[in-house]
Amino acid sequence: MKVTFQGNPITLKGTQVKVGDTAPDFTVVDNDLNPLKLSDTKGKRVFLTVPSIDTSVCDTEVRRFNQEATKLGEDVTIYTISMDLPFAQGRWCGGAGIDRVKTVSDYKDREFGNNYGVYINELGLLSR
Template identity: 90%
Template sequence: MKVTFQGNPLTLEGTQVKVGDTAPDFTVVDNDLNPFKLSDTKGKRVFLTVPSLDTPVCDTEVRRFNQEAAKLGDVTIYTISMDLPFAQGRWCGGAGIDKVKTVSDYKDREFGKNYGVYIKELGLLSRAVFVIDENNKIVYVEYLNEVTEEPDYDKALDALK
């Protein structure tokens, strides 16, 4: 799949997933530099992939999902980026993010490739939203065609209901 960044075409590597698929496993790194896998999660989950937390659109997106998470109760929201875990922790503290958990794909790029969001030319993750149910089935996917656009928050949140 091709995506654009400010109108410039880019290439996504990896295998894209679709609704009904079993969520592929992955290993990323948590903010304490520990391995973090899909099997470390349970229940209803949202995985957001963003290029970098320290950019305006990513900041807006994560803040919005942080606000929504407070209302959802039984849902865990994770944001995955290539930002180093130290930077993720610092950004969350500065932004007051306390409901969304951040993890980093900087080390192996496994999430990016297993979910088809790794941008070959930039070494970053493309913007996407994945909603996974209690049985590890994907119930909602949104791959954004333009990396600088925000996701459809309402559709993602509706998929959790």
């Protein structure tokens, strides 16, 4: 798949997950700097997104996920994964009133980005 950023080609590291693949495990960091693995969420329905909360589109996206999460019940957990630092994620959630979406960061080990083939090598960010 050809991916570009501002019209320029970029390189995605890792192997992209395809429909039917088993979701690879990964470790990310929560807002308290604690590790969280996908395998820790076993038995729960989990939706993963990869926005950067520091952009208007992603801000809108996470706010909408938070709103929709209230309709899904307590057995559904939505995690938003980005390269944003956990401190920034926590500060943004508090300011935006985000209480149903859990923000986690891939900044430290980049396992999510690499395991899902969405880590942008040239920018150190995650693609959508």
